[in-house]
Amino acid sequence: MRTPIVAGNWKMHCTTSEAVELASAIRDALQGHEGAEVVLCPPFTALESVGRAIQGSPLQLGAQDVHWEEQGAHTGEISAPMLRDLGCRYVIVGHSERRTASHDTDESVNRKAGAVIEAGLRPIVCVGETWEQREQKRTAEVVRGQIEGSLRDLGPGLRETVIAYEPVWAIGTGQTASAEQAQAVHELIRESVAALAGSDVAAALRIQYGGSMKPSNAAELMVQPDVDGGLIGGASLDALSFVSIVRGSLP
Ligand code: PGA
Secondary structure (H helix, E strand, O other): OOOOEEEEEOOOOOOHHHHHHHHHHHHHHOOOOOOOEEEEEOOHHHHHHHHHHHOOOOOEEEEOOOEOOOOOOOOOOOEHHHHHHOOOOEEEEOOHHHHHHOOOOHHHHHHHHHHHHHOOOEEEEEEOOOHHHHHOOOHHHHHHHHHHHHOOOOHHHHHHOEEEEOOHHHOOOOOOOOHHHHHHHHHHHHHHHHHHHOHHHHHHOEEEEEOOOOHHHHHHHHOOOOOOEEEEOHHHHOHHHHHHHHHOOOO
16 A cells, blocks of 8 residues: 655745745645655755744745755755755655756666665656657657656665656646546656566656646546545645645545
């Protein structure tokens, strides 16, 4: 039985005080909630304050990106040990916005995921096809390639890894993948991981759906056999919406 995992990706939103307010509202509303693991991923600048706000609660802290080196001359970058030091447990790597705008490749995503595991944290590795690739019926090939490239040589750390399937065309567009479309790709991801790391690892692996998930469509997505939670962007900035997605995430 896999524990669902719902993560809020706040992207470049919230000053520190706004982030603390949002985190505190989510923390209070989820008091006593059991079942799903819940992760808040504020911008780097708010990690420490949000970490303090959720201390002692079951909520976990996550970052939105990382550099693969432990330290060094990398102006503007942040390493996995630095994130661990701030209390992070999860790190999103390979989000499509970073694959596009910051030129993340499967190779760099793989190095980042390796660094996150090395630091004792858990990567949330994002994969997903563009609309053009879906129209060309290349979804399976693209996603399989991203899985093989991004998860290569992660060793036993793969057991701690979370995958987020985020069709690029569904992110921030209001256009969600249908439950059938999501389930088909999630199943393919699990098969690809089984080929890489064996069926035990694949069976335990949690695969989130991401892309315009909101309270009105979350339950129907999460009930799919291979959907184990969500990576929520826009709807995670509203405490009520996010909490209602979390509450609907139990199988
Ligand atoms: P969205 O973003 O929920 O706003 O579509 C999801 C994501 O980018 O992680």
